[in-house]
Amino acid sequence: MQGFPSSESDSGPFSPEDVQGLIRIEYARAARYGYPITLMAIEVDRLDALHDLYGVESERRALAAVVHGVRSALRQSDFLGLLRGRRILVLCPHAPGRAVSAIATRILENCHGLEFRSDGRSVRPTLSIGASTLHPGEGLAFEPFLAAAEQALAFAVRAGGDHFVLRQTAGSALGELRRELEREEAALRGAPSAREPGPDPAAPLEARIRALFRALGEHSAQLGELEQEVLRAAGEGFEPPREQDPSRVARQVATLARRIRRLKALLDATEAELAALARRKGVDPGVASIFRTVQGLRSGQEDFSRRHGILTLIFEANLDLRREREDPA
Amino acid sequence: MTAKEKEKDKEHGVLYLGIDLGTSRTSVCASNGVRETISSFVGYPKDVVSRKLLQRDVLFGDEALKHRLSLDFYRPLEKGVIKVVGKDTRQMEAAQDLIAEIIRRAEPRSDELVYAVIGAPAQASIQNKQAIIDAARKSVDSVMLCSEPFAVAYGLDWLDDVLVIDIGAGTTDLCRMHGTMPEDSDQITNTYAGDSIDQEFAERIKKKHPEAQFTIQMVKEIKERHAAVADAMEQCIVELPVKGKPTRFDLTAELRAACRMIVPPIVEGLGELVATFDPEFQKRLKERVLLAGGGSQIKGLDTAIEREMHDRLGGGKVIRIEEPMYGGAVGALKVAHDMPAEFWEKLK
Numbered sequence: 001m002q003g004f005p006s007s008e009s010d011s012g013p014f015s016p017e018d019v020q021g022l023i024r025i026e027y028a029r030a031a032r033y034g035y036p037i038t039l040m041a042i043e044v045d046r047l048d049a050l051h052d053l054y055g056v057e058s059e060r061r062a063l064a065a066v067v068h069g070v071r072s073a074l075r076q077s078d079f080l081g082l083l084r085g086r087r088i089l090v091l092c093p094h095a096p097g098r099a100v101s102a103i104a105t106r107i108l109e110n111c112h113g114l115e116f117r118s119d120g121r122s123v124r125p126t127l128s129i130g131a132s133t134l135h136p137g138e139g140l141a142f143e144p145f146l147a148a149a150e151q152a153l154a155f156a157v158r159a160g161g162d163h164f165v166l167r168q169t170a171g172s173a174l175g176e177l178r179r180e181l182e183r184e185e186a187a188l189r190g191a192p193s194a195r196e197p198g199p200d201p202a203a204p205l206e207a208r209i210r211a212l213f214r215a216l217g218e219h220s221a222q223l224g225e226l227e228q229e230v231l232r233a234a235g236e237g238f239e240p241p242r243e244q245d246p247s248r249v250a251r252q253v254a255t256l257a258r259r260i261r262r263l264k265a266l267l268d269a270t271e272a273e274l275a276a277l278a279r280r281k282g283v284d285p286g287v288a289s290i291f292r293t294v295q296g297l298r299s300g301q302e303d304f305s306r307r308h309g310i311l312t313l314i315f316e317a318n319l320d321l322r323r324e325r326e327d328p329a
Numbered sequence: 330m331t332a333k334e335k336e337k338d339k340e341h342g343v344l345y346l347g348i349d350l351g352t353s354r355t356s357v358c359a360s361n362g363v364r365e366t367i368s369s370f371v372g373y374p375k376d377v378v379s380r381k382l383l384q385r386d387v388l389f390g391d392e393a394l395k396h397r398l399s400l401d402f403y404r405p406l407e408k409g410v411i412k413v414v415g416k417d418t419r420q421m422e423a424a425q426d427l428i429a430e431i432i433r434r435a436e437p438r439s440d441e442l443v444y445a446v447i448g449a450p451a452q453a454s455i456q457n458k459q460a461i462i463d464a465a466r467k468s469v470d471s472v473m474l475c476s477e478p479f480a481v482a483y484g485l486d487w488l489d490d491v492l493v494i495d496i497g498a499g500t501t502d503l504c505r506m507h508g509t510m511p512e513d514s515d516q517i518t519n520t521y522a523g524d525s526i527d528q529e530f531a532e533r534i535k536k537k538h539p540e541a542q543f544t545i546q547m548v549k550e551i552k553e554r555h556a557a558v559a560d561a562m563e564q565c566i567v568e569l570p571v572k573g574k575p576t577r578f579d580l581t582a583e584l585r586a587a588c589r590m591i592v593p594p595i596v597e598g599l600g601e602l603v604a605t606f607d608p609e610f611q612k613r614l615k616e617r618v619l620l621a622g623g624g625s626q627i628k629g630l631d632t633a634i635e636r637e638m639h640d641r642l643g644g645g646k647v648i649r650i651e652e653p654m655y656g657g658a659v660g661a662l663k664v665a666h667d668m669p670a671e672f673w674e675k676l677k
Contacts, residue, residue, distance in 0.1 A: 285439075286437050287362065288438055289343060289437075289441055294343050295343075296667065296670050307667060308669070309509065312672075313509070317474075318462075321455065321462065324455060325459050325462070
């Protein structure tokens, strides 16, 4: 796939459909051999305006300059294609999140240096880049992977352009979290336990996670698995500290705080994912009430008995109304 | 999903709704912080062409009013209750749709129980109350009615020795609060309210300016913008068409006279409620008169009622509530919140 045509005007053999096909093949290969890949969707900011202001020739020149700039920022192993709609796709095998950030920064910097003249005027194009990363074992289908990159691109465009957004799916955020937890668990293993287990600190978080997933109603097996993974990660994150040495305890507290932050980020990502899914399904999730349970007057409340009496009268009047409706005789 | 499963699924929150179902406006306050109000209008596209144009099967509120010429247009409430005309079910269906819409606008989540208290006019008939409950039942898990003026007083924690005046579009409700649930003898409803002001205003305009062209809706809009009863009220100068040409009219005197029309019946009703109260507490009752409802926005109305009370009852103090549009809905929400769980369960 190297030597990929840099634009449709090139006489290369690949049509835009072929571009997608080849990316799909590379995606399948990454899933099979278990290495991370990242897909970047790139757009030249305000290209339509460029077309309208300076004509199609300027647009082509800008696009060609940008494709050249992008290509020069990529590694030998990365693939580049141009789709209809003037969208550039870049597939970066063996590129986890951090590596992608470096590549995207290089692309943006390269583009900052671009300048061409049209009708005697200087034009400096800028780019919006959206990316999504697939980690080994995530089992994410190709379409959501592509959709996540497109979504990230939309965020970047909405942010005003000249911007890079890495969209972490809940699955990939979970994967990163799991790896981090494993590293930290390994570092902490071996410390003697000296504390009695207290009440389960993870319980409220678990309840929130379950509520979040239940809010969507019926969901797919994939979401069910995701829920279990999130719950497992939350449980692992709350293992009690094993020793009393102040410095170790402080370190563990810091670790736990970091995990909580990560879990919160994960929950936010899950919430966003669920909301997006609900939107796609056309489900309005609504606004949650501030009450989880039925309230009612508190017995210690001032003038409780009088208010209770009034409310009882209202209830009885409604009960009578109901009886009359059910049995008019 | 079976009904039982759905019920089980709805254990993750309780959304309380307080609804003020009014002839002119319907408002909701919810325990998720949402507050919404819509004009009590419902419209259904007349034919396929208008449905295609409007791209909806049913329109509500001001949007329905705007497109009323392309719609089968309903104002399903009259004098504070659902219009029931023989076997014609269309008004009832429109009322059901209106209640469903106001509940939808409260944005309930599918996994929450929805418990609603709806304010009904103080002296609504049993048939009318049942019609309101039937209309609401489709959209909520449990529903109760309570007297509108009582809800206003409950919302403000004014439960002892208070007279409430709730001026709506269809009715003006007067209610005497004396520490317990008001009985029938504590409540008076009359029809000198927003709609009757509109009618009176329209007749006065017609009489003085027969050349002016207008509809009752235009009259209502003028009233809502300029209504006042004070002698020194701001001038009400508006443009109305005369043979198609916009022409300026000064309607200050007509509007003032129409608005003042509701004051004597209100004070007469207050007088009845005061006179039949324990003489020891009559003075206190007159000093605690709450003015609520959309009609309370008429400028200077509190002072006009006080003046009339002074002439007829020897004095009185009228306090206008801070939120005329939401006073009833806020009170109904508070009733819903305070209602014990077992009561809600029994009415499911």
